[in-house]
Amino acid sequence: STPAAIAAGLSTGARRGLLMKGGVVLEGLSRITAVALDKTGTITEGKPKVTDVVAAGRSDRDVLSLAAALERGSSHPLALAILDKAKAEGAPVPPAFDAQAIPGEGVSGSVGGMKAFLGSPQAVARTVSLAPWESQIRSLNDEGKTVSVLLAGGAVAGLLAIRDEPRADAAAGLSALKHEGIQAVMLTGDNRRTAQAIARSLGIEAQAELLPQDKQRIVKELQGRGFVVAKVGDGINDAPALAAADVGIAMGGGTDVALETADAAALHGRMRDIPDMIALAKSAMGNIR
Ligand code: ADP
Ligand code: MG
Numbered sequence: 540s541t542p543a544a545i546a547a548g549l550s551t552g553a554r555r556g557l558l559m560k561g562g563v564v565l566e567g568l569s570r571i572t573a574v575a576l577d578k579t580g581t582i583t584e585g586k587p588k589v590t591d592v593v594a595a596g597r598s599d600r601d602v603l604s605l606a607a608a609l610e611r612g613s614s615h616p617l618a619l620a621i622l623d624k625a626k627a628e629g630a631p632v633p634p635a636f637d638a639q640a641i642p643g644e645g646v647s648g649s650v651g652g653m654k655a656f657l658g659s660p661q662a663v664a665r666t667v668s669l670a671p672w673e674s675q676i677r678s679l680n681d682e683g684k685t686v687s688v689l690l691a692g693g694a695v696a697g698l699l700a701i702r703d704e705p706r707a708d709a710a711a712g713l714s715a716l717k718h719e720g721i722q723a724v725m726l727t728g729d730n731r732r733t734a735q736a737i738a739r740s741l742g743i744e745a746q747a748e749l750l751p752q753d754k755q756r757i758v759k760e761l762q763g764r765g766f767v768v769a770k771v772g773d774g775i776n777d778a779p780a781l782a783a784a785d786v787g788i789a790m791g792g793g794t795d796v797a798l799e800t801a802d803a804a805a806l807h808g809r810m811r812d813i814p815d816m817i818a819l820a821k822s823a824m825g826n827i828r
Contacts, residue, residue, distance in 0.1 A: 540824045548823025556806035557816045564802045567786045568820035573766035574716055574813060575758055575780070578727035578734060579685075579703060580773035581790045582713075582741070582810070585616040587703035589624035590684055593675065594697045602697035603630040606689050608650045609657045612638050615776070617687060618646070620701050621657075642776040643728040643750040645687065656690040657699075660730060661748055663688040667695060680732035710741050712810025719814060722766065726754045728776070754780035771805075771813055788813065 545562040552559050559565050576582050592599045607625035610618035611632060625632055635655075638648035645658015656662075660669055660676055667690060669676065676686045676698065684700040706712075716723045725745040727734045738745035746757060754770075758780050761768045770777070770784035773791065778800055781787035789801035791808030798804055805812035 544823050544825065548819055551823075552816065552819055555812075555815070557812055557819065558798075558804040558806060559816070559820070560802050564786060565820045565823055567767070568769070568803065568817055569824035570767045571721060571769045571786065571817050571820075573722040573724070573761050574769045574771060575724050575726050575754070575761065575784070576770075576813075577754075577772040577777055577790075578725055578729055578737065578745075580616045581771055582709050582725055582737070582743075583703040583705050585703065585773060585791070587616055587620040587685070587701045589620050589699055590702050591679060591700035592624075592697065593700075595695050597696060599697075600628060600630045602689055602699070603628055604632060605650055605655055605691055605696060606657050606687075606699055607632040608635040609638055609646045609648050609655055611635060613640050613646055615640065615646075616703065616773075617685070617701055620703075621687075621699060650691075653692045654690075655692075655696075657687050659728065660686060660688050663690060663695075667693065669695070671695075672698065677732065680730055681736065683733060683736040685729050685733050705737060705741060706808070706810050709810045712813060713741055713743050715811060715814040716817075719817065721814075721817070722761075724757075724761075726757060726780070728754075751777055751779050755783045758783045769813075769817075788816070 548565055594602045603625045606621050610621045635648035635650045640646050644662035647656045679686050679700045684702045687699045689697045713723050723743055725738050725743050727747050728749055731747040734745045734747035758768050758770055768784045769786045770780050771788045771790050772781055781800055787801040789798055789804040
């Protein structure tokens, strides 16, 4: 390929909202054989809605207040859903102290002098038994909902169920990748049942209940098996996997962090953008199969 063809490829991409940070990235994209995609905010819209509030020993409103207090400083898609719901229900949002996001697990902090945590059932189950809640969590998961558990003072104070729909063109974009002979896998920190419900509907393979370092390990394993790997994510929790991939792609207008750490970005946040970007790179590199 010539420098002119590379420059043309980069500028054609930019016009379509497919940002690639230079010729090295374009070249990497032209050789991709596997794509690992996050679920939340990447395969899904990332505009989840709170569908159920299950309170234990306090009102729904109190559960929302505590949860929203913890999430106030967080940019996670689940956090935005919880803050929206609290606002819609007129639940007050008290200040939280020492609020801290734990990537892939949840958020902890101190609210009204009480230690609190909101996050995945897997994370909670390491310290508190969820046996009394398991069947309820399972049935919410089978409805394609993600469940976050609220702990207050070390005890379960409630459950929040949240649903996030796949992007409108998720199935089409993923099948376009397959059509190009590219292996696609969904990586998610979400629970297995919810992940499988979504993956099945899209005809894709999924690995669930992963922490950020697990996602990174899977990217490296794929590379070890000879794949050239692109990792597509919203960049909020998954910097290690984005960095380990041959090409890290930020999905959507997204966060500044994502744009900074990624090698490329699909600004319009369409799933089709991923196969389109790879096709563009192949043609610019004179590497069309
Ligand atoms: P994904 O891999 O689908 O992008 P994450 O790795 O961001 O998901 O999060 C994994 C799980 O951890 C979520 O499904 C949720 O249960 C929990 N979690 C992470 N961050 C938060 C948060 N800020 N608020 C509530 N739950 C969270
Ligand atoms: Mg995520």
